[in-house]
Amino acid sequence: MNGFEPHNTPGLPPGSFPSEPVHFAGSIQPFGILFVLSNPELVVLQVSANTEDYFGVSPENLLGQSIGVLLDEVAIATIQQGVKQASRYSKAALHLWRGTQCFNGTVHATATVIILEVEPAHAQPHLNALQL
Numbered sequence: 001m002n003g004f005e006p007h008n009t010p011g012l013p014p015g016s017f018p019s020e021p022v023h024f025a026g027s028i029q030p031f032g033i034l035f036v037l038s039n040p041e042l043v044v045l046q047v048s049a050n051t052e053d054y055f056g057v058s059p060e061n062l063l064g065q066s067i068g069v070l071l072d073e074v075a076i077a078t079i080q081q082g083v084k085q086a087s088r089y090s091k092a093a094l095h096l097w098r099g100t101q102c103f104n105g106t107v108h109a110t111a112t113v114i115i116l117e118v119e120p121a122h123a124q125p126h127l128n129a130l131q132l
Contacts, residue, residue, distance in 0.1 A: 032119040033103075035067065039083065039114045042067045042076065054120065055098070067116075071098060082107035083114055095121065 033054055036046035044062045052058045055070050062069065068076060075096045082092040091106040096118060105118035 032117055035114075035116040035118075037067055037079075037114040037116060039109055039112055040080075042079065042114070045113065054101075071096065079107060079114070079116060083109040 032048070033051055034046075034048040035044060037043060038045055044065055044067060047059045047062050049059055051062060057070065067079070071079075075098065078094050078096055082094045085092040086107055086109050091108045094105050094107060096103045096105060102121040103118040104121040105116060107117075108115040
């Protein structure tokens with residue numbers, strides 16, 4: 001497994017977003033996790049195959065679900081703030097916490113999708129704040 005084996009939402013053909021500039025998809029590091037979320041609903045449309053390794057949830061169980069099944073309200077607010085900061089062709093850096101695990105990531109947004117790429121970070125578990 002290379003860390004990016006996309007799983008598509010049932011009923012949506014692969015490449016459903018041909019007009020979206022997702023030029024960096026597929027370039028994720030093997031230790032990274034990639035999410036394609038609907039914008040602005042944050043529903044998981046596609047996800048890398050390694051989510052179970054990092055989050056304990058299989059990709060199949062994430063498809064069609066809100067990202068809220070994995071992340072708390074503070075992390076979701078961080079993603080939403082990153083979307084506001086990212087322009088159509090740029091990415092915004094962010095840090096997300098899930099329990100005591102910190103993830104470094106980037107977010108890129110278009111009118112219909114959000115690309116969220118995260119990787120585990122070496123962080124201090126006692127910190128509870130999210131930062132952009």
